[in-house]
Structures are given as C-alpha cells and as structure tokens.
Amino acid sequence: MDEKEVPSLAEIHIAASHLRSMSLPITPILTSSILNTLTGRNIYLKCENFQRTGSFKSRGALNAVLNAMKIDPNLKGFVTHSSGNHGQALSYAASIVKRPCVVVVPRGTPKNKTDAIEHYGAELVICEPTPASRTSTCLQISQERDFLIIPPFDHPDVIAGQGTIAVELLEQVPDLDAILVPVSGGGLISGIALYAKRINPNIRIFACTPEGKMLEECLNKQERLWPEPPQFLNTKCEACRLQQCGSLTFPIMCSLVEKQVFTVSDKTMIDATRFAFERLKLVVELAAGLSLGAIISQSDRLDSNIRNIALILCGGNIDLNEKLPWQQ
Amino acid sequence: MDEKEVPSLAEIHIAASHLRSMSLPITPILTSSILNTLTGRNIYLKCENFQRTGSFKSRGALNAVLNAMKIDPNLKGFVTHSSGNHGQALSYAASIVKRPCVVVVPRGTPKNKTDAIEHYGAELVICEPTPASRTSTCLQISQERDFLIIPPFDHPDVIAGQGTIAVELLEQVPDLDAILVPVSGGGLISGIALYAKRINPNIRIFACTPEGKMLEECLNKQERLWPEPPQFLNTKCEACRLQQCGSLTFPIMCSLVEKQVFTVSDKTMIDATRFAFERLKLVVELAAGLSLGAIISQSDRLDSNIRNIALILCGGNIDLNEKLPWQQ
Missing domain, CATH: 3.40.50.1100 (Rossmann fold)
Structure with a gap:
C-alpha cells in the first residue's frame, strides 16, 4: 500500500x-x-x-461530496452508477450540499430501489445492464453536464x-x-x-x-x-x-x-x-x-x-x- | 386507587x-x-x-416469580393462560428459577407461538378457545399440581x-x-x-x-x-x-x-x-x-x-x- x-x-x-x-x-x-x-x-x-x-454508504458519499465542494464550491453536480446503497447515499449527500445528482441504474432495477434513490432527489438515468454500459453512461453524463463522478469505493x-x-x-x-x-x-x-x-x-x-x-x-x-x-x-x-x-x-x-x-x-x-x-x-x-x-x-x-x-x-x-x- | x-x-x-x-x-x-x-x-x-x-412481559413475569420464590422457596411450579408474550415470559421466568411451568393455550394457537413458549421449557396444555375454558383449565392445573398462577397484568x-x-x-x-x-x-x-x-x-x-x-x-x-x-x-x-x-x-x-x-x-x-x-x-x-x-x-x-x-x-x-x- x-x-x-x-x-x-x-x-x-x-x-x-x-x-x-x-x-x-x-x-x-x-x-x-x-x-x-x-x-x-x-x-x-x-x-x-x-x-x-x-x-454505511452515506458516510463515504457525504465525505466525498463535502470534500469536493470545499475544493470547488462551484461544483455543478454529482453522478455515479449504482442500483443500490451507494446510489441512495450519493443522492442523499448531494441533497445536503444542494447540488443536482444523477444516478445511472441498469434497466430492470426493481422499483423499490429506484424509488429509494429518487426519494433523496437524484435524477435516474437508465442504462443497459452491463458493466460497460454503466461506466460509459456515467462518464458521458459527467462530461455533458460537468458533474463530478463519485465512485462507490475506490476513492x-x-x-x-x-x-x-x-x-x-x-x-x-x-x-x-x-x-x-x-x-x-x-x-x-x-x-x-x-x-x-x-x-x-x-x-x-x-x-x-x-x-x-x-x-x-x-x-x-x-x-x-x-x-x-x-x-x-x-x-x-x-x-x-x-x-x-x-x-x-x-x-x-x-x-x-x-x-x-x-x-x-x-x-x-x-x-x-x-x-x-x-x-x-x-x-x-x-x-x-x-x-x-x-x-x-x-x-x-x-x-x-x-x-x-x-x-x-x-x-x-x-x-x-x-x-x-x-x-x- | x-x-x-x-x-x-x-x-x-x-x-x-x-x-x-x-x-x-x-x-x-x-x-x-x-x-x-x-x-x-x-x-x-x-x-x-x-x-x-x-x-416487556419478561420484566413482570420474572419479578413475580422471584418474589414468589422468596416467600416460598419450595414452590413447586407456575402456571398461566396465554397464547402470547406473557406465556413466553412466564416460561422464561420459571426456567430462571428452575421450576416447571405450564402455559394453557387455546386450541388453534399458531405453531410459531407455541414453539416460542416451549422454547423456554414450559409444558403446553391445550384448552377450548373460550375465556371460561382458559380460566378453568388454568385453575385446575394450579390445584392438581400445586402450581402458583401468575396472571398477565392484574398482579x-x-x-x-x-x-x-x-x-x-x-x-x-x-x-x-x-x-x-x-x-x-x-x-x-x-x-x-x-x-x-x-x-x-x-x-x-x-x-x-x-x-x-x-x-x-x-x-x-x-x-x-x-x-x-x-x-x-x-x-x-x-x-x-x-x-x-x-x-x-x-x-x-x-x-x-x-x-x-x-x-x-x-x-x-x-x-x-x-x-x-x-x-x-x-x-x-x-x-x-x-x-x-x-x-x-x-x-x-x-x-x-x-x-x-x-x-x-x-x-x-x-x-x-x-x-x-x-x-x-
């Protein structure tokens, strides 16, 4: 290490x-x-x-969002791909700093999960259910909207x-x-x-x-x-x-x-x-x-x-x- | 009062x-x-x-059992009628003082409830599903076996x-x-x-x-x-x-x-x-x-x-x- x-x-x-x-x-x-x-x-x-x-995911997501805002208070928003807890957590964390958030979820994600992500205010974008599509959709949104990507763990x-x-x-x-x-x-x-x-x-x-x-x-x-x-x-x-x-x-x-x-x-x-x-x-x-x-x-x-x-x-x-x- | x-x-x-x-x-x-x-x-x-x-029922049942044992350390056992939490609680309390316990339950009580009562060691006795049958069966066991009745609340x-x-x-x-x-x-x-x-x-x-x-x-x-x-x-x-x-x-x-x-x-x-x-x-x-x-x-x-x-x-x-x- x-x-x-x-x-x-x-x-x-x-x-x-x-x-x-x-x-x-x-x-x-x-x-x-x-x-x-x-x-x-x-x-x-x-x-x-x-x-x-x-x-626990709200800890990491919120810390990442707070640190990013400290470095650049004009950050436009946040994006990630997740059908689960990290998606909810980032949606929540972005709402705390009053920034928009996009969560990319694969087609077929159960409604209870997408509801939970949307509950905290994030916008959902549906992608194909493959790792490649998740990554590329996330990257594309990040570039188009100038949103910062917050990955689920490797950060x-x-x-x-x-x-x-x-x-x-x-x-x-x-x-x-x-x-x-x-x-x-x-x-x-x-x-x-x-x-x-x-x-x-x-x-x-x-x-x-x-x-x-x-x-x-x-x-x-x-x-x-x-x-x-x-x-x-x-x-x-x-x-x-x-x-x-x-x-x-x-x-x-x-x-x-x-x-x-x-x-x-x-x-x-x-x-x-x-x-x-x-x-x-x-x-x-x-x-x-x-x-x-x-x-x-x-x-x-x-x-x-x-x-x-x-x-x-x-x-x-x-x-x-x-x-x-x-x-x- | x-x-x-x-x-x-x-x-x-x-x-x-x-x-x-x-x-x-x-x-x-x-x-x-x-x-x-x-x-x-x-x-x-x-x-x-x-x-x-x-x-919470284990509080009342255990306190009643402990006090009863203090008054008469030779108490033979305990009995109550309950298909629910008091039955489990008395079964547990009697096990703590190492005394037998009978819980009278009405015919038709679901198995998960009778299992929970038996889990702590009580013997189940089935009665008819009427208030009268519950009371009389409980009283009868109390007299036959010389067991103390612990009621669910009025004690x-x-x-x-x-x-x-x-x-x-x-x-x-x-x-x-x-x-x-x-x-x-x-x-x-x-x-x-x-x-x-x-x-x-x-x-x-x-x-x-x-x-x-x-x-x-x-x-x-x-x-x-x-x-x-x-x-x-x-x-x-x-x-x-x-x-x-x-x-x-x-x-x-x-x-x-x-x-x-x-x-x-x-x-x-x-x-x-x-x-x-x-x-x-x-x-x-x-x-x-x-x-x-x-x-x-x-x-x-x-x-x-x-x-x-x-x-x-x-x-x-x-x-x-x-x-x-x-x-x-």
Whole structure:
C-alpha cells in the first residue's frame, strides 16, 4: 500500500468531524446475550442499518461530496452508477450540499430501489445492464453536464468516510480484539482497517465474503488473481456481487487485513439474516447477514484469545414488499 | 386507587435491582431524525422489542416469580393462560428459577407461538378457545399440581416489574414530558405511571389503544363501562385484543393516566409497523405500531409544550414465517 494514496489518520478524523457537523448519527452498538452464548465471545453489533439512507454508504458519499465542494464550491453536480446503497447515499449527500445528482441504474432495477434513490432527489438515468454500459453512461453524463463522478469505493474520500465507523467503534467498545467486515469492493474494510490498525495494531480485521470471491487466495499471494473483465458472483447478496476488490482498496487490504477470510454460503447468510430479524429484532440486509453468519457458523476458527468482536451490520435495505429471503 | 394494593416506589426500585441481578438487559433508547421531523417533537424509542423473550412481559413475569420464590422457596411450579408474550415470559421466568411451568393455550394457537413458549421449557396444555375454558383449565392445573398462577397484568408484582421500564427511562432521557404506552390489560401503563408520576408529577402518561376499547369514556367517568362478560376487540393487534382493563390496573390508570386517549385504527397501526421496519430498521409487533401510529398520526393533539416524548415499543414478536401485515 502506498501511504500517499490512502487516507491518513488525520483525514479520517476530519471526515468524522465533518460528518458529525452534518448531523450524521453516531450509530449505536447493540449486544445480545444469545449471540454471545452461541459464539462464546462478546459480540458488539455496529448498527449501520440505522445509518442515514439505511447503510454505511452515506458516510463515504457525504465525505466525498463535502470534500469536493470545499475544493470547488462551484461544483455543478454529482453522478455515479449504482442500483443500490451507494446510489441512495450519493443522492442523499448531494441533497445536503444542494447540488443536482444523477444516478445511472441498469434497466430492470426493481422499483423499490429506484424509488429509494429518487426519494433523496437524484435524477435516474437508465442504462443497459452491463458493466460497460454503466461506466460509459456515467462518464458521458459527467462530461455533458460537468458533474463530478463519485465512485462507490475506490476513492480516498469515500474510504476515509467509511473509516469513521472505526473512529466511533474504538470509542464505543474498549478492548476490541477483532472486527468482522463484509467485503464487496473493499471500501468499508479499507477505511475501518486504516483507522483501527493505526490506533491499535493488535486489532485484527477479518473480511467476510460470499462464496467464489477468491479473496483469501488473493490476500495470501498479495496478487489480483481475479479474472478480467470483472465478474459477478452467483449470490443472493446483491450488495456483494462484485468479485474484484478495487485497485486502491486491495493494496490496503493486503497490508492490513487478516489473510484468513470468512467465506459464507448464501444459506448461512440467509439463516443469519433471519436470526437478526427473529432474535435480535433488527431489520438487516443480506450483506449484514454475511458477517453475522460468519461469526455464528465459524467462530471456532478464531483464536481463543479473540474475545471482544465487533460485527459491522452494514445496512438494512431489504425489500419488505416481497417475501423475505427465507420465505423464498 | 388504594395505595395499599399497588406497588410502592420502593417495590419498583427493588424489582429493578432484582431484574438487573438476573441479567435482564436495560433496553436501549433509539432516536430517529425522520420521526422527530414527522412529529415536530423529540421522540425517544424505548426498545422493549430487544427485551428478553422479545417483549416487556419478561420484566413482570420474572419479578413475580422471584418474589414468589422468596416467600416460598419450595414452590413447586407456575402456571398461566396465554397464547402470547406473557406465556413466553412466564416460561422464561420459571426456567430462571428452575421450576416447571405450564402455559394453557387455546386450541388453534399458531405453531410459531407455541414453539416460542416451549422454547423456554414450559409444558403446553391445550384448552377450548373460550375465556371460561382458559380460566378453568388454568385453575385446575394450579390445584392438581400445586402450581402458583401468575396472571398477565392484574398482579402487584407484575405491575412493579413493568414499572422498571420507567426506572430506566427516567435515567436515560432527561426532561421527559410525556410517555405514550400501548394498553391492553393495563399492567404496562400502570407500572410506568406509578413510577414516573411519583418521581415527576409533571410527566404525562398517555394510553394508546385499538378502536372500540372505550378507554377514554371509562377514564373520564372513572367507571368500568365495559360490557360483561369481557369482550375481545375486532383488531389485528392480538396483544391488545382484550377490551377491559384489570380491576387492579384500572383504578391506577384513573388516578395517574391522562384522560385523553390515543385511539388508533388497524390501518394506522399497520402503517406504523411498516414504518418501523422500513425506516427505523426495527422489528416490532403491531402493539408497538400502536404507540408509533398514535404519535405519527395524532401528534397535533398534544400540547405544544410537550417536547420530549418516550414511546414504548413494547415488543417485537411478529410472525416472520408469514406475510408481513402490510402484505396481507
């Protein structure tokens, strides 16, 4: 990892204070005796499902937007491509700084998702459902309208924004031994690792992924073994469908994240999501079920001296109009 | 209200310390900027959906069981009739003191409910689905096995247990102006009112009920106007189906609870439950949607000087195997 390319400790601290000044809430920590009993550890749930727009993504998007506005107060607007949480988050962040926002979504995106993006005021532009069409449409709008592109994870300010979770976490939970983080592009785990490992190098940061991610092999070889062009995983967890991590996030992960990766089947993820609803009384999305499923099903893989573990419940945007995942 | 019949402040304090010594959690307070904006007030959600067994009922049941064991350490067991949260709560409480427990449930009670009761170790006895059969079966088991009956609300120790919510609430939220409480038999609101009004007589306690409850008329006339034998309301909110309040709880309510009652339609209750899932990311049952629906739909009925309002989200035991209420 090239220290020049990644957010410094100071930048993450500044991000935290910026987000606080914009009234982004400090999300609470919840605990559950049943979860502690099941895992034989002390589990601390960092409830990013309670975060504005229903996921941690509002941290990174808002931090990126605020920093961009500081550099150029005359910025005309923002654009990204996302059918999910980052789209909602950027729509929200742009509304905070009173700038227009375009979110490019692939044809066929469910209405509940496009509604959520439009809710915060963004304009939707429909593209073909291919990675190439998403990128080119986004670029075209950026050029035509002179809007700044805010990518979902591979951006220092986005990473610094996600890192503010760790600023809160280390204040909320003393003596933390490990943090389990769901991974897609890697922005969330990079931000958390950059902050937590610099404050306390003994904290261990574990990635949780769907099957087929190949992350453990990549981390062990410190090499991008993923096939090109970028592939999508065969998982019901839409937020973690991307196989590759980012070109900025992967080196950070290589230097700061444990080589041991928790790979979780869709069944385990869905069971854990159900557990969150039924026993924890929390509405979470499948990506949050990923880290929960990892600790419930594989806690015996962790060293016995790892006692205090934080789980990032990354979001709560699950479709409540349709059957729940375990009913399907 | 006859002060001799009702729990004293000291008894509620003792209940709180007993429950703490048995590791019953202090439930958190959550806040929501969207809820504050919608209502124009500061809303504090007391999350009893996170309480053990998924509802506040474990407080009253455990306090009653602990007190009974103190009076007679040789008690053989406990019995009640309930198809819902009190059945689960007593099953749990009896397991804590390692005593057998029988829960009488009417024929036709859904399997998810009987499973939840059995989960904590109680034996189920099926009776006919009539109030008379429930009472007589319960009495018969009590006599045959020498088990103590713990009623769902009309019992001083149960009321004192529910009052421990207010002990926590007044520590967690300073400057509270009002508390909105869903009402069925009245144990929850009685316990909360007994504590809160004695600590701060200016706090106003409001009842929230389904339609047809007749509570406002009864409170205004200070008279039990309810038809006999006890009727059930035509509401989807199973936890609040009983029309009458108790003979112990009603006088408490007459002296301490506001005459102005929030009556909530099933539609408003279901909409509010959906709001809790979708926006607050909380799994709550319809009875919790009752107090939430009251404040969302009728906050303009409250004096403008009532700024800081606690809502009791009384439980989270909703059937997650079936369609959610708004999908039906």
